[in-house]
Amino acid sequence: MARDTIFALSSSAGRAAIAVIRVSGPASSTAIRGLTGKGLPAPRFAQYARLRDPENGAALDDGVVLWFPGPKSETGEDMAEFQIHGSRATVDAMLEALAKLAGLRPAGPGEFTRRAFDNGKLDLTAVEGLADLINAETEAQRLLALRQMRGELGRLYDGWRSRLVAILAHAEADIDFPEETADALSAGFVHDVSAIETEIVRHLSDGRRGERTRDGLSVAIVGSPNVGKSSLLNAIARRDVAIVSARAGTTRDVIEVHLDLAGYPVTLADTAGIRSSGDEIEIEGVRRAVARAEDADLRLVVFDATRWPEMERSVATLATMPSILVLNKVDLAASTLDMTFEGRPLIAVSAKTGHGLAGLMERLECQAVALLGVSSAPTLTRLRHREALESCVAALRRSATAALPELRAEDLRLAMRQLGRITGRVEVEAILDVVFRDFCIGK
Numbered sequence: 001m002a003r004d005t006i007f008a009l010s011s012s013a014g015r016a017a018i019a020v021i022r023v024s025g026p027a028s029s030t031a032i033r034g035l036t037g038k039g040l041p042a043p044r045f046a047q048y049a050r051l052r053d054p055e056n057g058a059a060l061d062d063g064v065v066l067w068f069p070g071p072k073s074e075t076g077e078d079m080a081e082f083q084i085h086g087s088r089a090t091v092d093a094m095l096e097a098l099a100k101l102a103g104l105r106p107a108g109p110g111e112f113t114r115r116a117f118d119n120g121k122l123d124l125t126a127v128e129g130l131a132d133l134i135n136a137e138t139e140a141q142r143l144l145a146l147r148q149m150r151g152e153l154g155r156l157y158d159g160w161r162s163r164l165v166a167i168l169a170h171a172e173a174d175i176d177f178p179e180e181t182a183d184a185l186s187a188g189f190v191h192d193v194s195a196i197e198t199e200i201v202r203h204l205s206d207g208r209r210g211e212r213t214r215d216g217l218s219v220a221i222v223g224s225p226n227v228g229k230s231s232l233l234n235a236i237a238r239r240d241v242a243i244v245s246a247r248a249g250t251t252r253d254v255i256e257v258h259l260d261l262a263g264y265p266v267t268l269a270d271t272a273g274i275r276s277s278g279d280e281i282e283i284e285g286v287r288r289a290v291a292r293a294e295d296a297d298l299r300l301v302v303f304d305a306t307r308w309p310e311m312e313r314s315v316a317t318l319a320t321m322p323s324i325l326v327l328n329k330v331d332l333a334a335s336t337l338d339m340t341f342e343g344r345p346l347i348a349v350s351a352k353t354g355h356g357l358a359g360l361m362e363r364l365e366c367q368a369v370a371l372l373g374v375s376s377a378p379t380l381t382r383l384r385h386r387e388a389l390e391s392c393v394a395a396l397r398r399s400a401t402a403a404l405p406e407l408r409a410e411d412l413r414l415a416m417r418q419l420g421r422i423t424g425r426v427e428v429e430a431i432l433d434v435v436f437r438d439f440c441i442g443k
Contacts, residue, residue, distance in 0.1 A: 003077070003115075006107035007031070007098045008442035009091055016086030021094055022442065024112055027103040028078040032065055034101050035082070035094075040067050051082065053097050060093050061085055075112055076119025110436035113443055117424065124424030125153040127436075128382060132214060134443065139263030140372060144213050144379065152378040153385075154423050156203070160196055161419040164412055167192050171409040189408070190400050197396040200389055203380065210379035211386075212297060213372045216258065216265035219364070220293040223302035224312050225273025228328040231351035232302060233257060233270040236361070241270075253285060254292050261361070264368040269296070274312050290314060298367055299323035303346070305333035324363055331355060385422050392418035 005025025011018070023031045029040055034054040041047035044066065051060040063084035073079040084090055098104050113130060116122045122130070129148030136142040171189065212218075221229045234240050237257045255270040271292055272285030293299050301319040303311060305327050311319075319325060325341050331350040339346045347363060349356035380386060392415045399411035420426035 005031070005104045006111055007095070007104055008107040008112070009095065010112075010442035011086070013088075013091075015088060019084050019086035019091050021082045021084065021091070021098070022112065023080040023082075023098065023104070024073075024075045024077050024107075024115060025103075026078060027101065028080040029067070030101055031098060031104060032067060032080050035060070035097060036065060041065055043067055043069050043072075046083075051084065051094065051097075053093075054100055060097055061090050071119065074121065075115040076121050077115060107441055109441050110443060111441075114436050123151070123154040123158075125157070125385075125422060126151055127424075129153075130443075132381065134440065137258075138260045138265045140213050141265055144210060144381065147378065148381060153380065156378045157419050157422050158425075160200065161416050161423075161425070163192070163196055164416045164419070168409060168412045168416070171405060171412055175405045175409060193396050193400045193412075197393055197400070200393050200396075203377070204386065204389055204393075206375070206379060207371065209372055209375070210381040211383065213265065213379075214381045216267040217298065217368050217372055218267050218269070218296045219298045219300060220269045220271055220289075220296035221300045221302060222271055222274060222289060222293045222315065222318050224304070224310075224315055225275055227273070227302045227304040227307075228351050229273070229302050230255075230270050232300070232326070232328060232349070233268060235351040235354065235357055236268060254288055261368045262365040264365075264372045266364070266368055268300075274314050274318075276312075290318070293318050294321075297322075297371060300326055300364075302326045302328050303341075305329045305337060305348070308333070308337060309341070324360070324367065326360060388418045388422045 003025055005023060005027035007021060007023040009019060010022045011020040032038075032040055035051045036049040037052060037057075038049065046064045046066055048062070049065045050062050051065075052058060053060060061084045063082055066081040066083075068074070068079040068081070070077040070079070082094065084094055095106070099106065113122065113127055117124065117127050126149050129145050129150070132145035133142065133149055136145050167189065221233055223229050233255065237259070241255060241257050253272070257268045257270075259266045259268055269292055271289035272282065274286050274289055277283055277286065299318055299321060301315065301323045303309070303315075303326065306329050308327060319341060325344055325346045327337070327339065327346040327348050328351055330337075330348045331353050337348075339348060347356060347360050349360055351357075380389070395411045395415035395418065399408045399415065402408040402411060417426055
């Protein structure tokens with residue numbers, strides 16, 4: 001079916017040395033002819049051209065033009081690309097000129113990628129990987145997104161789906177010809193289904209590494225009031241993020257800082273001091289602090305060396321969870337301190353002088369690597385992947401124990417449908433708008 005031809009600025013907005021404008025659709029060749037006044041360049045070869053307004057012939061810019069005839073293009077359609085000087089005025093003039101051509105319109109968010117998906121150039125996991133690559137802020141995020149964009153997850157899920165198709169064919173044969181196939185089916189059906197189930201369960205048991213890498217490792221700084229949590233946050237961030245005061249209870253809400261530790265994303269959150277209080281606002285702050293600490297992947301539990309080993313009972317409880325124990329203000333404390341808590345070592349630091357911070361950062365980096373380190377196997381990155389795979393496993397287990405061949409076959413179809421929903425092979429209209437909504441225009 002014929003579609004509109006779309007165009008957009010695909011490079012970053014604002015002043016730049018070079019700007020890239022892309023066009024996709026059946027009128028892409030018209031865009032090149034209309035702005036250059038010449039024929040099409042050789043496919044995938046750059047051609048220098050003087051670009052002019054299609055209505056009055058006024059010069060717009062001197063730039064480079066490329067022609068990508070479909071289906072051998074990023075979107076699977078005819079595409080054109082204009083590389084021009086990156087001033088705002090030049091870009092605006094080019095976009096206005098393209099809008100004057102019949103059949104062309106500005107693209108919406110993610111519309112180029114949506115067309116690539118519709119034309120089979122990308123599956124849905126690759127689309128999500130592309131979105132993550134655009135938004136990657138750390139090296140680990142970049143590598144994870146690149147692997148997904150190149151199809152690692154899609155190939156894994158399609159492989160499982162292909163194997164289920166073969167198993168389903170035998171299951172349906174058992175329905176039509178029970179006398180001829182019953183023995184052979186019963187001998188191999190449960191084994192084959194269980195093998196795929198085991199592989200999926202192993203894939204799910206990844207400690208949520210992919211999701212944590214994509215979203216960032218969540219680390220909460222917790223402790224009693226005035227132990228120096230906010231000072232420690234500022235010292236780690238190397239800037240004044242949180243207000244520091246000698247008055248207890250200054251921090252009432254959660255303050256976040258995003259860090260890049262050894263190439264891994266970390267979200268460090270300063271929380272309210274945990275203590276019993278009669279102040280309504282402080283009570284809410286403490287509630288949020290405890291909730292954030294319980295939900296975090298890791299905790300920095302901070303103690304005051306000048307009051308050690310005094311602590312609130314709830315702080316001691318949090319210290320028993322996966323955490324790094326920090327003894328702050330050691331510059332003000334006595335020289336001899338017990339540097340353990342229930343047999344676990346404490347890291348001695350001074351947020352004021354910087355003493356011990358290097359060791360603390362090294363420990364944080366080691367924990368980030370341990371929790372986020374990406375394995376050689378493809379790693380799932382989204383909750384929707386996990387939910388679909390869990391539903392797939394449930395269907396496979398039902399199929400393996402079903403009493404009737406019709407029920408076996410139906411549960412296999414349900415399992416296949418869940419895998420197809422991840423890659424976009426079946427029934428994904430409900431989630432497509434969500435996936436493409438957050439793409440930038442021009443991609």
